[in-house]
């Protein structure tokens with residue numbers, strides 16, 4: 001059996017260090033969290049003691065790497081200066097906090113240009129990221145750009161967007177990529193089909209580079225190819241299907257990539273069932 005780096009996005013309800021216990025109880029060897037309420041600007045910082053306890057429990061659990069997902073509110077492509085400035089501030093705070101938690105990566109969507117145009121949006125993201133990386137210059141935390149489904153004016157629905165941003169980043173050793181299968185399928189990358197899958201990985205490698213791909217968000221999708229909709233589904237229950245995920249988790253080219261599920265949590269067993277489904281695929 002392949003030695004998969006496999007985990008889920010876990011809740012930080014209660015104290016942030018309880019997230020480690022949740023991931024460990026599910027048998028995860030990697031995990032993702034929000035470091036705060038993803039729909040609100042930060043009200044208060046995490047307590048120093050809680051962050052230390054997180055590091056301690058994480059070291060004990062052997063879970064690695066740890067991914068922190070940036071809140072939905074932040075938008076580095078925004079043409080509005082207040083939101084843009086607040087977003088930069090939020091990223092800087094989150095990187096500092098991720099470092100204090102001992103997390104390796106910050107995962108972010110690329111942002112929405114709000115009709116200001118893709119070229120301008122991409123420039124804004126790139127210069128915002130350069131400011132953020134400059135203000136956290138000594139931090140080991142790396143930023144991963146996640147692809148999107150391409151609804152509205154969201155950037156990141158094709159690999160070329162990531163490429164253009166990465167090209168403009170000064171600290172290139174601190175930037176990487178995350179590929180979300182639900183978003184990819186909705187954006188038109190046909191992961192349900194053998195040929196479509198091979199072509200997707202070929203493009204990802206050629207345009208972004210598989211060495212930059214540190215994370216795959218394993219999510220099935222409720223919507224059809226190219227729908228531009230973003231509705232996650234349980235593994236094997238959606239349009240990508242079990243065969244699509246079997247190809248992915250057994251692909252030798254992705255052996256150093258972590259897999260994290262952001263699948264629906266509609267019952268207490270959802271995570272356990274989805275993890276078991278992926279492990280079975282990797283067993284064969």
Ligand SMILES: [Zn+2]
Nearest residue numbers: 146180217262
């Ligand atoms: Zn995702």
